[in-house]
Amino acid sequence: MLSFRQVEVFRCLMTAGTTTRAAARLSISQPGVSRHLAELEAHLGFKLFDRMKGRLVPTTAAVELAGIVEQNFLGLERIEQAAKNIRSNVSQPVVVACLPALSTSLVPRVARRIRESNQPWGLEIDSGTVAEIIQKLQNLTADLALTLTIPDIAGIESEHLFTADHVCAMPAGHRLAEKEAIEASDFQNEQVIGWRPAGPLSFDKEAALFAPYLDDNDIRVMTQTSHSRYAMVAAGLGITLAEPLAAEAWLNNGVVVRRFEPRLPLSYSLCFPSGRTRAEPVNAVRKAVLSAVRDWQAEAGSCIPFA
Numbered sequence: 001m002l003s004f005r006q007v008e009v010f011r012c013l014m015t016a017g018t019t020t021r022a023a024a025r026l027s028i029s030q031p032g033v034s035r036h037l038a039e040l041e042a043h044l045g046f047k048l049f050d051r052m053k054g055r056l057v058p059t060t061a062a063v064e065l066a067g068i069v070e071q072n073f074l075g076l077e078r079i080e081q082a083a084k085n086i087r088s089n090v091s092q093p094v095v096v097a098c099l100p101a102l103s104t105s106l107v108p109r110v111a112r113r114i115r116e117s118n119q120p121w122g123l124e125i126d127s128g129t130v131a132e133i134i135q136k137l138q139n140l141t142a143d144l145a146l147t148l149t150i151p152d153i154a155g156i157e158s159e160h161l162f163t164a165d166h167v168c169a170m171p172a173g174h175r176l177a178e179k180e181a182i183e184a185s186d187f188q189n190e191q192v193i194g195w196r197p198a199g200p201l202s203f204d205k206e207a208a209l210f211a212p213y214l215d216d217n218d219i220r221v222m223t224q225t226s227h228s229r230y231a232m233v234a235a236g237l238g239i240t241l242a243e244p245l246a247a248e249a250w251l252n253n254g255v256v257v258r259r260f261e262p263r264l265p266l267s268y269s270l271c272f273p274s275g276r277t278r279a280e281p282v283n284a285v286r287k288a289v290l291s292a293v294r295d296w297q298a299e300a301g302s303c304i305p306f307a
Helices: 004-016 019-026 030-044 060-087 106-116 130-138 204-210 226-234 280-299
Strands: 049-052 055-058 094-098 123-127 144-148 156-165 167-171 192-195 219-223 240-242 255-260 265-273
Touching (some): 004 030, 019 030, 055 060, 094 106, 094 280, 106 123, 106 280, 130 144, 130 156, 130 265, 156 280, 167 226, 192 226, 192 240, 219 226, 226 255
Parallel strands (some): 094 123, 192 219
Antiparallel strands (some): 049 055, 144 265, 156 265, 167 255
């Protein structure tokens, strides 16, 4: 039967590299580490480490397993920290999972509202991909999330926030900056910073729009996150199609944005783990998010084409 101690030993070995170091960290004997590891390998039915010159080298299977183990240990560590805070009468922060683009645009506006309301608790911001955000909500390691709208998924409930259209980003002074709106045909014969779909979005429409005008030679750099694309544009490496929310951070750094036609809308939502009562701090953050979105839409101007 799989035991917590076996998994704990495996996790420690992945970072320590030797049974000597793992034993010291866990305050057990080296034979004890080796025994737990042998029992774990026997239970799993595959080898976790190769022994090379006195070191333990993780197998491919071990690396794959370590990712799953780490996710679960992070949950346990959060529980342990929560218990410590309760003992010390310290309020738990509200954990907000979000996309990197939102962490530098909408989330600071939310954080300002929370601070101005003098709440006894704080915020913990955890940015990541859509897939990572979904996992955090399902694992209950995030209290709420700001993300691209996702399909109906078990364990998650969503509330629509807003819709915004893609923009074309280009270096300041680029010839296309003279145009009010950019079309796919304008990308022809340009150096293009490529993009990958970052969530459960239909990429077919974008691919069909650009297929007549772009080939592999036009795209020498490809990234997933919008901030990376804006950084490449700021460095003068080309133009790109990008979500608009991160644009504000780059407009004073050699980047200009223009409307893209036809419209390619992106929908954003506020998401929560379903099936449990929301604590009052979580409801307070929700209200701050909705308020921040309203003000943001009113002040954003043309750089963010809210629908």
